[in-house]
Each structure stands twice: as C-alpha cells, then as structure tokens.
Amino acid sequence: MSDELQNHDYEHKTSVRDHGSVRREKQEPKTGLEPITLSLVAACAAALMIGGGYLGAKSGGFDFASTTVNGYVPDPPDIEIAAAELSELDKYLAGGEAVYKATCNGCHQVTGGGQGQIPPLVDAEWVTEGTERFAQIILNGMTGPISVNGKSFGSQMMPPQKGSLNDKQIAQVMSFVRHKFGGVTDIVVTKEMVAAAREKHGAQANINTVASLAAADSYLPGEQPEWLNPEPAEDAAPAAAEPEN
Ligand code: HEC
Secondary structure: OHHHHHHHHHHHHHHHHHHHHHHHOOOOOOOOOOOOOHHHHHHHHHHHHHHHHHHHHHOHHHOHHHHOOOOOOOOHHHHHHHHHHOOHHHHHHHHHHHHHHHHHHHHHOOOOOOEOOEOOOOOOHHHHOOHHHHHHHHHHOEOOOEEEOOEEEOOOOEOOOOOOOOHHHHHHHHHHHHHHOOOOOOOOOOHHHHHHHHHHHOOOOOOEOHHHOOOOOOOOOOOOOOOOOHHHHHHHOHHHHOOOO
C-alpha cells in the first residue's frame, strides 16, 4: 500500500517534471515562420510612431485648405489662359446662367425647350425681340393665351419674379437667355435697362397677358456696357441706345 503511494507520487513528479521541461522549450521554428527579432519589431514600431506623429502634426487633417499652399496653381500657364479667355461678357452671362438655373430651369428646362404647357424659350420671339416686354414677363409674370413658335399655350401661369430678383439678376438672366436660346450674342441687357422697366411696370398689380405687353419693337432704354465690344453694339442696338421715355 505504501509502495503504491510512493510509486504514484514518483510517477506524478516525473510527469510534472517532464511537462515543465517541455514547456520551457521553445517550439522548433518551421522554415519561413521563424520569429522575427525583437529589435526589428521595435524599429518598425518606432518608425510607425514617428511617421504617424509627423502626419498627425503636419497633415492638418488632410484638409484641402491647409494642405494647399495659398495661391498655388497646379498648372499656371493653362490657368492664365483660361482666366484671360473668361471675358467680362462671359462672367456676365455666367451670372445670368446661375439665375436661370435657380429660377427658370424648373419650368422652362435647362435646354430652354419648355415642357407641356410651359412654352419654349429657344428661338422664341418673346426672347429675341423687344426687351421691354421680355422684362415685363419676368417682372410681372405671364398668363392667358400666348403663341410661341407657332404653338398655342395658355393653361399655365408664370409667376411674377419682381419680388425675388433684383435688376442686375433680371438683366443677367435676360442676357443669358437671349444669348443662349435666342442667338442674340452681340448685345446685353443692363441693370439700368431693367431699372427703367421696373420703374414703368413694377407697380403693376396684375399678371401680364399678351395684351398688357409692350410692342415687339419696344426696346428698353440704355447704353451697352463699356466692357462689351462697342463695334457690334453700335450697329446692332440702335434702339437700345435711344432713351424712349
Ligand atoms: C412656374 C413656372 C415658370 C417659371 C419659374 C418661369 N416661367 Fe416663364 N413661363 C411660364 C409659363 C407657364 C409661361 C406661359 C404663360 C402663358 O401661357 O401665358 C411662360 C412664359 C414665358 C415667356 C414668354 C413665352 C416664351 O416662351 O417665349 C418667357 C420669355 C419666359 N416665360 C421667360 C422666363 C424666364 C427668363 C424665367 C426665369 C427668370 C421664367 N420664365 C420663369 C412658366 C414659368
């Protein structure tokens, strides 16, 4: 009985000793899976920390404004040419395009082609002819039967824009529409011209019908702006240059 106990004890100790020594042994490295040295791990960690710290401190959150040097232009020659080509007229028309997109687009469409009972602006005489009635339409809106490019419209109303657009915005959008959709590219409508239209028609309470619009040959008074090439402006807009009221 005591033998048994002793033997048991002995065997137990052996097994513990054997396992302990096995555990102390490092595993045999397999080819290609040898552990890397601690110094390499430390070097990588140091590189990551230094690099991360540098980016964190100097990146400015990778924000465009803080990562771009003030005044930096990627390709200076191209940019200069583009800036030179963008004339005063282009800028003026771009302003008109912005007004068009914000105000007229939804109804008359980006193409100016209209939709359903909303008439087209492309090649429409209401756009290309008298600027007074065009300004009236924008200022006080439009309703009732109207013929545009030989087609009849009249079941929808255009709301007055005089409360939401100032003279310059109306002048620019008229110029843009005339240039883009009407092919009238040599003259513009100025804010002084629209101011004259507003003075004459701004107090009108009713929405326009064809009957309340000025004649097709009635142009708003005012000079063409100085920045516009004066040559075509002189022979193309004699009516616009003559104050008429
Ligand atoms: C809510 C829709 C709507 C908006 C916004 C609108 N229009 Fe109109 N517009 C119409 C409708 C509808 C008519 C036709 C009214 C009628 O039948 O008498 C019209 C008529 C016209 C006409 C005369 C007919 C033609 O097609 O030539 C012109 C010019 C015109 N609009 C220009 C503009 C311009 C420029 C703007 C932006 C400043 C504008 N409209 C904004 C709906 C709109």
